[in-house]
Amino acid sequence: MTVRTLATLAALGAFHGLNPAMGWLFAVARGLQERDRAALLRALPPIAAGHLASVAIVAALVTATRSVTASTALAVVGGVLLVGFGLWRLLSERHFRWAGMRLSSAQLAGWSFLMSSAHGAGLMLLPVLVAEPVSGGHSGHLAAAPVGALTGLAAAGVHTVAMLGTALVVAVLVYQVLGVGVLRRAWFNVDRLWAGVLVAAGLVTLIRA
């Protein structure tokens, strides 16, 4: 992976981490309910793990199944999917709900996994992963798949570390300094921006294909 790829993956991670719907808000709520910053901190790793799982599935699939011929097809199909999914997110009024407020760590990870998947978090990495130059002379062979998948997992890892870091900073900042009142003033509509980014990512993928 190039430095530019890594930077893009990290930037997208930060973007995901910034979104209250991806989990930091849940962590803040935990902290406030229990009046304990440790509760907040304990909530974030399962949330990041769920996010990682969601993103890693897409990333591993994309990088593992890629070949010279397949990559164009993948890029086109992926691009169309992304644009479609982005538009659906933009236009859909339905809201995701899976569970209540009292969740175990495993349930929290599951919640985060579904939340990330329903928002198309992994799909957003598609243009970065598809643009990544095919490495080694054996590309096009299925034998390269495990290596490719590893690249994908590494990409998901970089992304998730950035996501977790951002979520941690925002959550602690809101909990310690700003207070939940900031939600009323500063919570711009990330969902709309998110959908826009999905559409943009799809277009980029299509153009490159």
Place this chain on the structure above:
Amino acid sequence: MTRWTPDPTFYPSPSQAATAPAEKLAYVAAFDRSASRPDAIAVLDTDPDSPDYGRVVGWTDLPHLGDEVHHFGWNACSSALCPTAPHPHVERRYLIVPGLRSSRIHVLDTQPDPRQPQVVKVIGPEELSKRAGYSRPHTVHCGPDGIYLSALGGADGAEGPGGIAILDHTTFDVRGAWEADRGPQFLAYDVWWHLTQDVLVTSEWGTPSMIEDGIIGELLLGRRYGHAIHFWDLAKRRHVQRVDLGDQYQMPLELRPAHDPRKSYGFVGVVISVEDLSASVWLWHRDGDAWAVTKVIDIPAEPADPADLPDLLKPFGAVPPLVTDIDLSVDDKFLYVSCWGTGELRQYDVSDPLHPVQTGSVHLGGIVRRTAHPSAPDEALAGGPQMVEVSRDGRRVYVSNSLYGSWDDQFYPDGVGAWLAKLDVDVDAGGLTPDERFFPHGEEFRGRRVHQTRLQGGDASSDSYCFP
């Protein structure tokens, strides 16, 4: 429908909600008992600086007859900030107005002109029946993931079980019944929750045939109306525990959980004890892993000359207080208790919820007393303080005087009239004073009876908060 910034009427915590600007308008459900004219939502001016203060300044007729609008609510509220299903960019804009008799559900848009809400959707009784298996919709609550609507009757007006239907937040389509497992629950009335604790609470009134033609004396003395409250797992939608108050305590109606999401208690008002006609307020609270109830307020009946009493009460020679509504201020400090029979609104300091202390009282109307409003001292009032609504800052309390068409007729056979009063609250020491400038009544309501009041921007009984 979605905004770029959060709806300014959403607040993460009760203490922040208490800093909300004062409401400029109030919406009031007004119904025509004869069902010969449409029910309506009346709009009241609540801005003390306005020349129309205390007057009806808007009026929206509903499209059909005979709905008997009763309780209603906002499509979205502060619970949209909750972290499990956060979407604070929806708008508190639509009023969901069920007809308790017709089972029709109306959706009114309060934008662009908040004084002239427009009916934008009517859900017929067949949709509620087909999709959720319910009829007689009653209480509306804006949840983080949908609109919760309790209903007293089963499909097509069947006797039951009553329960909760879920409406889509934005399309307002009926999604289905909420309950995955209702356990022994059969009777329904109110619903509210401890949102952050995944706990839902419901109360019990009666089935359609038990209420629609008036209170049935034999059923009451036979202790057949509801006398229990139910606790549910809000996330799993399963019945957890039934807590019986004792069958002499008939009709536990309004549920008012603490607004502070860290607290695990709430109040429920009981209309009548068949042993001595008293009314009571109970506290629900944790008892280890289970829930328990404790009676914390008892209001005795008042002796009266049978000649002054309606037929139903003549044999008893007493006026029952009939606690038909209660409301808890957003800071969880004051509980307001309506005594619709004796014509009194009481204020209790419930800072220590197990030991309420009475801090205020105002008399208006009443079966025997007929206390007049200070701004019209010669006009004997019928009805009594019934639905109570407390402003988010706790400084203003609105009361309206009708309970339910056929029950009004039984307890006030010479006519219940129509009036709505505003009381000012001393939030520090406690105490209530009627606002002499605010007393819409009589023909101002165009021959309709007035039931519940909802305040622009939200009020004490319409919002839930996920952050302390």
